Amino acid sequence: xxxxxxxxxxxxxxxxxxxxxxxxxxxxxxxxxxxxxxxxxxxxxxxxxxxxxxxxxxxxxxxxxxxxxxxxxxxxxxxxxxxxxxxxxxxxxxxxxxxxxxxxxxxxxxxxxxxxxxxxxxxxxxxxxxxxxxxxxxxxxxxxxxxxxxxxxxxxxxxxxxxxxxxxxxxxxxxxxxxxxxxxxxxxxxxxxxxxxxxxxxxxxxxxxxxxxxxxxxxxxxxxxxxxxxxxxxxxxxxxxxxxxxxxxxxxxxxxxxxxxxxxxxxxxxxxxxxxxxxxxxxxxxxxxxxxxxxxxxxxxxxxxxxxxxxxxxxxxxxxxxxxxxxxxxxxxxxxxxxxxxxxxxx
Numbered sequence: 001x002x003x004x005x006x007x008x009x010x011x012x013x014x015x016x017x018x019x020x021x022x023x024x025x026x027x028x029x030x031x032x033x034x035x036x037x038x039x040x041x042x043x044x045x046x047x048x049x050x051x052x053x054x055x056x057x058x059x060x061x062x063x064x065x066x067x068x069x070x071x072x073x074x075x076x077x078x079x080x081x082x083x084x085x086x087x088x089x090x091x092x093x094x095x096x097x098x099x100x101x102x103x104x105x106x107x108x109x110x111x112x113x114x115x116x117x118x119x120x121x122x123x124x125x126x127x128x129x130x131x132x133x134x135x136x137x138x139x140x141x142x143x144x145x146x147x148x149x150x151x152x153x154x155x156x157x158x159x160x161x162x163x164x165x166x167x168x169x170x171x172x173x174x175x176x177x178x179x180x181x182x183x184x185x186x187x188x189x190x191x192x193x194x195x196x197x198x199x200x201x202x203x204x205x206x207x208x209x210x211x212x213x214x215x216x217x218x219x220x221x222x223x224x225x226x227x228x229x230x231x232x233x234x235x236x237x238x239x240x241x242x243x244x245x246x247x248x249x250x251x252x253x254x255x256x257x258x259x260x261x262x263x264x265x266x267x268x269x270x271x272x273x274x275x276x277x278x279x280x281x282x283x284x285x286x287x288x289x290x291x292x293x294x295x296x297x298x299x300x301x302x303x304x305x306x307x308x309x310x311x312x313x314x315x316x317x318x319x320x321x322x323x324x325x326x327x328x329x330x331x332x333x334x335x336x337x338x339x340x341x342x343x344x345x346x347x
Contacts, residue, residue, distance in 0.1 A: 013029070015060070015138050015140055016140045018032050019197070020239075021318060022318040022319065025281055027318060031321060032140070032322065033321075034286070034323040035335070035339075038098050038099075040097025041326050051336075060139060065144040066126040066129035067126060069124050070121065071086040072086055077091055077099050078098065083100075086119035086122065087119060087155065088115060089155040090102065090106070098327075107156050108158065110170075113172065116156055118179070125190040127193060131194055134195040135195065142196060142198045142199070142241060143192075145187055147187065147229065149203065149222070150162075150204075151203050153176060181225050184201070184229070185229070185232060188201075188232050188233070197239060199239075199241070200241045201241075202243040203222075203244055204246060205218070205244045205245075205248050206244060206266070206269065208269055209269070210250070211247070211250050223251075226255075243264040249274070252279055253278070253279075256283050260283060261283070262283070265285075273313045276314045280313070280319060281319055285310070287325070289306050289324055291329075295326075296330055300334070303334050307341040322339065
């Protein structure tokens, strides 16, 4: 156990087992904790963050991206200015501590398709280092990578172009998406050879009120990709975790159908009680508490009520992770209140 990271439940079981019981609806003694941060968090609230992490240590962690060769990137993506990521996409950033945006697509027209650089070095996972990291912690370890086909193809083509490509059914788009998908399968397979407990993938699919594309199109083009990722994870006895921002209620049944173990989504953009009635006990809700309104400006009473609402609606012999996003604009007092409330609910 982590002797330097105590909590009221520190002697009950390992964090790894706690998370597994949660994912398998085996009535764990409490919900696992997981705080998300960006460099902005430590830059803006170093003392508050340290206090929260000491009092409410994470049960889930990410394996560092141990690779045999360094990624071919330029600049610091969290610094003000420009940086180039490993696929060759140029990001511009105006806010220190967070990642910026792609303003000029790498492939504006299809005759520029050869500009896309497949980052093969990401396949060279240093297995021994990853395994040593996993063995040195009792936390549940997620792979240090996050495939995101929809987001990455937007970085490459630009969001407007991607929506046009989808509407027109462009063969070039289909070919590029398949190229990304095959790379991601190879990358996830490389991580699945290690001792991590789970793999992770992500794509932001929701607007504030609905899916960004029709559910029918999503099911035809993108659902098979995620089905492959989940199947690969399960074939290696790993759990599958996914993140998506926005209102994704329309595809929740699909995520359950493909066997996804845990989904991180913006619950407060959706009908939480309806999600619970339909999917509690079928998928684990990996957070979150409203980071658009409540975490920046909610009262302590409102935060407590929000956490209690999530627990009442979604908890079913497990199936809930106390994830909280301590990101840009969040009030550290409210982040603390999130974990205080979860603790009170399981006394």
